[in-house]
Amino acid sequence: MEGVGINGYLGVGAVLFVCGVVCMATKRNGIGVLMGVELVLNGANVNFVAFSRFGHLGLDGQVAALFVIVMAAAEAAVALAIVLSFYNNHLTVDVDRADELRG
Amino acid sequence: MCGETAVKPRFTHMPLEQYIYTGTVLKWLLGLAWLLPLVGFAIEIFGGAWGKRLDPVAGGRKLRLAGYLAVFCIGTGFLLSLTALVVWKGGTGVALMPTAEAVSHGDHAAPDGGEHGSDDHAVDHGEHAGHDGSGDKPQQATEGDARGQSPAAEAHGHGEADAHQEGGGHEAHANDPYAAAFSGTYYELARFGNLRLTIDYYIDGLTVLMFCMVTLIATCIHIFAIGYMSDELTEDYEDHFVHLSGGRHFHRPGRFYRFFAFMSLFCFSMLGLVIAGNIFQVFVFWELVGICSYLLIGFYVERHSASTAANKAFIMNRVGDFGFLIGLMILWTYFGTFQFANVSPAGSPDAANGPGLFQMVRDSRGDLQVEETADEQVVMLQGSGSADDTSSPRSIPYWLLVAAGVGIFGGCIGKSAQFPLQPWLPDAMEGPTPVSALVHSATMVAAGVYLAGRFYPMFTPEVLLVIAYVGCITLFIGATIAIVATDIKRVLAYSTISQLGYMMLALGVGGWAAGIYHLITHAFFKSLMFLCSGSVIHGCHHEQEMTRMGGLYKKMPITCGAMLVGVVAISGLAFWIPLAGLTGLSGFYSKDAIVASSLAFMAGNPNHFLLFLVPLVTAGITAFYMFRLWFMTFAGQPRDQHVYDHAHESPRVMTTPLIILSVFAVGCAWFGVLENWILTSEPAHVAAGLTSAYHVLLTMPSHHAIHAMHHTAGTAALIAAVTGALLSAVFYWKGLVDPESVRKPFAGVHHFLVEKWEFDNLYDVMFVRPVHVVASWCTAFDKYVLDGILHLLSRLTVATSAWDRKFDETVVDGLVNLLGNTTYGVGRSLQVVQTGRLRQYVMFIVVGVLGLFVLLIMFFPRA
Numbered sequence: 001m002e003g004v005g006i007n008g009y010l011g012v013g014a015v016l017f018v019c020g021v022v023c024m025a026t027k028r029n030g031i032g033v034l035m036g037v038e039l040v041l042n043g044a045n046v047n048f049v050a051f052s053r054f055g056h057l058g059l060d061g062q063v064a065a066l067f068v069i070v071m072a073a074a075e076a077a078v079a080l081a082i083v084l085s086f087y088n089n090h091l092t093v094d095v096d097r098a099d100e101l102r103g
Numbered sequence: 104m105c106g107e108t109a110v111k112p113r114f115t116h117m118p119l120e121q122y123i124y125t126g127t128v129l130k131w132l133l134g135l136a137w138l139l140p141l142v143g144f145a146i147e148i149f150g151g152a153w154g155k156r157l158d159p160v161a162g163g164r165k166l167r168l169a170g171y172l173a174v175f176c177i178g179t180g181f182l183l184s185l186t187a188l189v190v191w192k193g194g195t196g197v198a199l200m201p202t203a204e205a206v207s208h209g210d211h212a213a214p215d216g217g218e219h220g221s222d223d224h225a226v227d228h229g230e231h232a233g234h235d236g237s238g239d240k241p242q243q244a245t246e247g248d249a250r251g252q253s254p255a256a257e258a259h260g261h262g263e264a265d266a267h268q269e270g271g272g273h274e275a276h277a278n279d280p281y282a283a284a285f286s287g288t289y290y291e292l293a294r295f296g297n298l299r300l301t302i303d304y305y306i307d308g309l310t311v312l313m314f315c316m317v318t319l320i321a322t323c324i325h326i327f328a329i330g331y332m333s334d335e336l337t338e339d340y341e342d343h344f345v346h347l348s349g350g351r352h353f354h355r356p357g358r359f360y361r362f363f364a365f366m367s368l369f370c371f372s373m374l375g376l377v378i379a380g381n382i383f384q385v386f387v388f389w390e391l392v393g394i395c396s397y398l399l400i401g402f403y404v405e406r407h408s409a410s411t412a413a414n415k416a417f418i419m420n421r422v423g424d425f426g427f428l429i430g431l432m433i434l435w436t437y438f439g440t441f442q443f444a445n446v447s448p449a450g451s452p453d454a455a456n457g458p459g460l461f462q463m464v465r466d467s468r469g470d471l472q473v474e475e476t477a478d479e480q481v482v483m484l485q486g487s488g489s490a491d492d493t494s495s496p497r498s499i500p501y502w503l504l505v506a507a508g509v510g511i512f513g514g515c516i517g518k519s520a521q522f523p524l525q526p527w528l529p530d531a532m533e534g535p536t537p538v539s540a541l542v543h544s545a546t547m548v549a550a551g552v553y554l555a556g557r558f559y560p561m562f563t564p565e566v567l568l569v570i571a572y573v574g575c576i577t578l579f580i581g582a583t584i585a586i587v588a589t590d591i592k593r594v595l596a597y598s599t600i601s602q603l604g605y606m607m608l609a610l611g612v613g614g615w616a617a618g619i620y621h622l623i624t625h626a627f628f629k630s631l632m633f634l635c636s637g638s639v640i641h642g643c644h645h646e647q648e649m650t651r652m653g654g655l656y657k658k659m660p661i662t663c664g665a666m667l668v669g670v671v672a673i674s675g676l677a678f679w680i681p682l683a684g685l686t687g688l689s690g691f692y693s694k695d696a697i698v699a700s701s702l703a704f705m706a707g708n709p710n711h712f713l714l715f716l717v718p719l720v721t722a723g724i725t726a727f728y729m730f731r732l733w734f735m736t737f738a739g740q741p742r743d744q745h746v747y748d749h750a751h752e753s754p755r756v757m758t759t760p761l762i763i764l765s766v767f768a769v770g771c772a773w774f775g776v777l778e779n780w781i782l783t784s785e786p787a788h789v790a791a792g793l794t795s796a797y798h799v800l801l802t803m804p805s806h807h808a809i810h811a812m813h814h815t816a817g818t819a820a821l822i823a824a825v826t827g828a829l830l831s832a833v834f835y836w837k838g839l840v841d842p843e844s845v846r847k848p849f850a851g852v853h854h855f856l857v858e859k860w861e862f863d864n865l866y867d868v869m870f871v872r873p874v875h876v877v878a879s880w881c882t883a884f885d886k887y888v889l890d891g892i893l894h895l896l897s898r899l900t901v902a903t904s905a906w907d908r909k910f911d912e913t914v915v916d917g918l919v920n921l922l923g924n925t926t927y928g929v930g931r932s933l934q935v936v937q938t939g940r941l942r943q944y945v946m947f948i949v950v951g952v953l954g955l956f957v958l959l960i961m962f963f964p965r966a
Contacts, residue, residue: 024945033941095941102939 009050017043030093125194126285136180140371143176147364169360181318303380308783323760328537330757369395381441412530423517430510437499469788508566519551536637544630571611578604613803614700624689631764632669651743665761674726689772699816707802726827734835
């Protein structure tokens with residue numbers, strides 16, 4: 001049976017990645033930026049799984065995808081804590097206001 | 104053979120247990136007496152500061168604790184010495200009291216305890232002297248009395264002695280000095296191969312005698328000093344002899360405790376010198392005595408004269424000690440030991456140390472064993488240096504033994520102020536008077552004579568001749584200068600020099616016992632006279648010029664009487680006393696013995712007639728200047744009413760020692776005890792006399808020969824002394840002749856004497872000026888050459904450093920700054936990128952990633 005090939009998966013992954021990057025680059029809301037990050041990570045996950053199925057990675061690709069998911073969860077926890085802390089100090093989650101480390 | 108009964112030996116070698124027991128007791132008794140002053144010194148010098156804290160009440164005046172402590176230490180030392188005397192006498196069985204026959208024989212002279220010779224002996228001696236010129240090895244005149252000398256041969260010694268008794272001893276005994284001696288080691292400091300550096304002891308009659316004499320006199324002087332130095336007990340002592348600018352005097356805190364600390368150290372050093380069992384140890388304490396005298400003479404260190412005098416005494420002693428060192432080196436090279444003599448019998452702890460110097464250089468009869476080798480004469484050494492080279496007999500060239508003897512005597516010249524090193528002694532009068540009394544009677548100057556006496560067996564006849572002439576010159580110089588001196592202490596100083604000359608002369612002419620005898624009696628009457636002069640100076644408020652005294656007998660009767668005792672004693676006057684016969688004070692007997700020795704010596708060696716005439720004439724001069732001192736100070740009318748009005752008798756703490764010393768100055772030579780005591784340690788070869796034909800023909804008088812001269816010599820000396828005393832009375836008491844009128848025709852001589860025989864000027868021209876000239880050359884060299892080089896070098900260094908600084912500031916600093924500035928600038932320029940805008944960063948990432956991809960594709964096209 002003919003299914004979609006690797007190109008289909010890579011295309012979905014690329015779309016997800018680009019959406020995530022665009023989301024990160026355009027959103028001023030901190031939470032939105034986080035969502036963009038999640039999209040980028042999941043775009044990468046799609047690639048891992050696709051290469052696991054069609055390439056030579058084998059099971060490793062899927063294990064890597066699992067690691068990325070776990071890491072994304074941890075990263076989300078930390079990032080949300082930062083956002084909360086930022087909100088406490090500035091009563092906003094606008095990342096453009098977070099420019100205190102500028103040179 | 105004369106009809107006298109057999110004279111028993113004075114004592115015999117004691118059994119081993121007795122030797123060990125007595126030796127141990129003596130060792131610790133005298134050791135304690137020796138170390139106590141050191142303990143006193145330590146407490147006084149470290150505790151001096153505590154004295155201030157102890158008496159807040161006494162108005163700033165310090166306590167006399169230091170003085171009491173010093174008196175306690177030396178006084179206990181005296182008691183220990185007396186105990187040691189009893190132990191020594193009991194342990195060795197020495198009889199100090201003369202035997203009955205000796206008393207009956209002695210007419211006016213000190214009885215001499217069985218030292219009778221006989222006609223036989225005299226003949227024997229004469230023959231011997233006669234055939235000796237044939238070049239035979241000299242033999243001693245005595246026969247049959249050579250007793251075992253080495254303690255190892257104790258049994259042998261007994262046998263000989265017994266045989267001698269059975270044979271009806273008819274000769275003067277060759278004394279065995281080792282029979283009543285104890286030697287051993289306190290502590291071994293180090294051992295370098297064969298060389299043992301040890302703290303030894305050598306205890307015989309002379310040691311015990313010196314201990315008793317030194318501690319007794321030092322105790323008296325310490326007590327006297329508590330009174331004399333009491334003006335140092337203040338916080339603010341005004342030194343009237345130090346003039347500051349503006350006519351003020353120098354003020355300083357009193358130094359009472361320091362004085363007594365130094366005195367204690369001095370006593371410790373002197374006692375250590377006396378108890379020492381080896382010549383190296385003697386040298387160590389010799390130097391300690393020197394440094395103590397330096398400290399005490401320079402006690403008033405702020406006075407220029409005092410500090411100069413201290414330097415002079417120290418430096419002149421160093422000159423003599425140079426000879427001492429040379430002697431030590433020769434002895435060590437050839438003998439391999441420093442020990443005097445090892446008298447420990449086999450079986451006692453110290454027996455294994457091998458024979459000492461005296462036992463090596465002289466055989467059992469006290470003779471030198473001289474052998475002719477191909478090119479020189481050598482003295483064969485008895486025994487061997489150590490147990491392991493018994494095979495090869497050792498020897499020392501004769502001339503080196505002479506050199507060693509002269510070298511060691513050089514040290515004695517310095518210490519005992521003999522010609523030509525005598526000028527330090529009068530200058531040393533700058534110290535406080537108790538110091539003069541201690542240094543110049545019983546201790547320091549006595550050390551030289553003591554060493555010459557102790558080291559007597561090492562001296563060859565040539566050395567003895569040197570000693571005799573040095574002593575002869577010294578005694579004449581000292582006596583003549585004393586005639587014109589007007590400072591009361593300086594008169595005594597010159598008389599000390601003169602009397603020391605007598606002692607050396609006696610040793611040199613073979614009167615060993617006479618020299619030591621005079622050493623002891625002189626110590627008593629000279630310390631007495633110094634203390635009297637101290638009392639006068641104290642009573643007259645530090646007036647020392649006799650020309651401003653006079654008539655003081657009314658003001659200070661005790662001092663006056665004590666001084667008269669001393670004057671009569673030193674002059675050697677005697678009086679006819681019913682029942683007792685002709686009786687003199689102590690000095691009479693000892694001076695008599697010296698003059699008799701020198702007369703006997705002259706009889707044997709007619710070309711050395713000066714050695715008799717000079718001391719005889721000087722005996723008269725001695726009486727003259729001593730009575731002159733007494734008359735000028737105490738008799739007649741006051742010369743200076745001011746001084747007279749303020750004069751007063753000294754407190755009891757000062758007069759009591761005078762009385763004690765007077766008793767000894769009067770009677771210490773009576774009953775012959777002292778002479779017998781000294782004779783127990785007389786070297787073996789002295790009693791029989793000796794004829795030497797090695798290099799110079801010399802005949803040392805025997806006891807018998809000396810004894811035969813006693814009458815003549817004693818009479819002559821007495822006549823000289825009485826003449827001197829009468830002349831003095833004519834000039835200075837009765838005023839029958841004005842001294843000025845005599846002085847005028849002899850102005851040149853007078854000036855010569857006042858200038859102390861020009862010795863100071865001579866040394867000034869001979870040594871001081873040349874040294875100054877050389878020093879000025881050195882200064883010039885230093886100033887112009889060395890300093891020039893140094894200045895050049897330093898300028899070069901400064902220039903180099905300036906250039907270096909410039910390099911450092913421009914190049915090195917410039918590079919570092921450049922680096923820093925660049926880094927800073929780059930940082931500033933990169934600052935622009937750091938906007939703090941998150942979305943912008945994301946764009947950078949995107950663009951960067953894209954860029955990476957582009958590069959990847961461009962440079963790594965698909966493989």
